[in-house]
Amino acid sequence: MKARHLFAAAAMIGMSYGPASAKQAGDPPPVSPLSPTGKAMRVMHMSGGADGESHLEIIDLPLTGGGDGHSVQSRLRATDVEIGDTLPGDFIDFHGVSTPRFLIVLAGQLEVGLGDGSKHILSKGDIVLADDVTGRGHTSRMIGTEPVRILTVRLPKDSPLAPKSSSCPDGMPADQCVAARLQGQAGPHK
Numbered sequence: 001m002k003a004r005h006l007f008a009a010a011a012m013i014g015m016s017y018g019p020a021s022a023k024q025a026g027d028p029p030p031v032s033p034l035s036p037t038g039k040a041m042r043v044m045h046m047s048g049g050a051d052g053e054s055h056l057e058i059i060d061l062p063l064t065g066g067g068d069g070h071s072v073q074s075r076l077r078a079t080d081v082e083i084g085d086t087l088p089g090d091f092i093d094f095h096g097v098s099t100p101r102f103l104i105v106l107a108g109q110l111e112v113g114l115g116d117g118s119k120h121i122l123s124k125g126d127i128v129l130a131d132d133v134t135g136r137g138h139t140s141r142m143i144g145t146e147p148v149r150i151l152t153v154r155l156p157k158d159s160p161l162a163p164k165s166s167s168c169p170d171g172m173p174a175d176q177c178v179a180a181r182l183q184g185q186a187g188p189h190k
Helices: 002-013
Strands: 042-048 054-060 065-067 070-073 080-086 091-095 101-107 109-113 119-123 127-131 138-143 148-154
Touching (some): 101 119
Antiparallel strands (some): 042 054, 080 148, 101 127
């Protein structure tokens, strides 16, 4: 039961928007796949405000590799990773997160509710930086007919968006790290 609750809480934080009918007036535009002119990775950010409520905005992650529209990368440190399933119909009342984390929806849909009454649908492929470590937080409702599968990547509490310069694991020499030797080529863009 505890793992299920933690998973659902994590799932609620990694959101962008699902179907247009689920959008609220004044919502930021959906986070789209990288375009050929993309300069940075963009994600939905949910954070606690001075008013004690959680708010959503789109932010740019730090650019740590690649180039305009070609393999744009954000490389950050993670403390641990969790993956879990939650059944449709499950609901978690207002809650925040203990540490910042990315929530990546792998399957299913969930609805995140904010204190202002707005609701936002998260679907497969959506990524949210959940950072509402203060305030009342948000609600989470698993909707649809299939279980919601969320990948949670927890980030360091004190500096969650501090870029990591090397693509190699800490302590690994670059000559032993495959990632340091990869060279991509730009493909056709439509």
